[in-house]
Amino acid sequence: MKGEEAFREREASEIIDRLKPRLRPTLEEIRKAMDAFKEIKAIIEGALNETLKGIDYSVELEGSVAKGTAISGDLDLDIFILLNKKDLNNAWLRESVVEPLVRKFSGITGYGVSLRYASHPYIHLITPSGVEADLVPAYRASSPTEILTPVDRTPFHTRYINEHLSEDLKDEVRLLKKFLKSVGVYGAEIKSEGFSGYLCELLILKYGNFLNLLKGIMKWREPQVVIIDEDVATEASELRKVFKSAPLIVPDPVDPRRNAAASVSRRSLALTMIASYEFLLSPSERFFNPPQVGEDPGTLEEVLHSTGRSSVVVIWRMRCPIPPDVMWGEVKSAGRSLANVLKSRGFVVTDIRFWDIEELCLMAAYIEVFKTFDNYVLRRGPPRLGPELLKFIHKHLNESPVHAWVGYDGTPYAITRVGKSFNDVVSEYVNTHPPKHAEVAIVCNDLGCAISALKEKVGPNAHDILNRFIYWLTEAVLKTPPWLAGGDISTGST
């Protein structure tokens, strides 16, 4: 690794200074968002004053618009209906709050309404003026120790950030969010398994500005503990024990029992570290506005072939409507199980990645293996002592022409004839283990087929969707993230 002296901080600062004003929402955007909030609030009160007789509640703006950390062009509202009712449960919320509101907004021309339900029921709205809003019912707790569900913490987060984050730092938060979005690791949802808006705010509070944070990230070691508020902090060693499997631990200053970075996966953390290093070494606006690179499927197939890889694309149509977290959770878990099946059959799985068109409830998975030999595969047995190890060795003892053995690392191995081809294993698995909400699955053995299959689903005129699919496939094959380089194709044959 190059030392800090190689970092081009002056150039990085120049880029950052150019970006800051562009990321700041305009007065016009803020006015439009606030007008939408006022209108929605009045409609909610009109509907709930009838159904919630005697229950004290208030409608409040939370999230990045309330904290002043939203990015220009992306002012989505988080509107909370805070109820003073201790015995809240999902069935009651649905019946007394969510469903009356869905009926109310559905009856107003110009509003797009969808009921969303992952672990907590809420509503997604698009107003006639095009503003998007989540309406989230929650319990109005008097302190974070009194909360009933995780969403009840949100008003405390809004208050904490508004009390601690200065105007200057809001620009730094926006830079960080935009950077992480470009890297694909922004958002606590299952889709990104990344950094929430609140976590971005906390990290900027801790490190003082965007560049300092990037330099700080270069020094992070897993499991990394970042303490925001020393007064409520526990010893780092203790925190590592409590939040055992978390690669990043940031105790929430409003409720230190919770890890505010619980959503950040090892993959997201690794990508963030790489992007931080590369940006500091060769600063470029590319890290904030990555170019989209799309190659034709024939060229990509050639690259795959010449670098010893095979891939399969699976497209699922899920039963609509379905909350994104449910759709992503089911498909990611199917992908992980499929990878395990492939590994246990001796395939070297090099990549599994996912893609969605949320509005059409379509999901795709790209599964890639490294080709070893055509007729034989290496199987790895259970590395721990026990009956499974004996079963593995015994099963493969009379395999021809090589017997099973225990390797230098203590792991049992066997070389066996390939039973089913990669494509057959994937097809069989996809057909026998559909995600719960999947309706149809298509398995494509080459990228051209995948593009045609998607075209059939979305129609030939959905150029925007098809292009995004091609960008995704291009990145899957070339592996170079668009923020890193311009996607230079070289098959290695010249």
Ligand code: CTP
């Ligand atoms: N929230 C929630 N349920 C939703 C939407 C939001 O509980 N359906 C809560 C989140 O837990 C978070 C706050 O509302 O504490 C804001 O969420 P989010 O919109 O993800 O983050 P922001 O800070 O608003 O950042 P962004 O600019 O990405 O909107």
Ligand code: MG
């Ligand atoms: Mg928000």
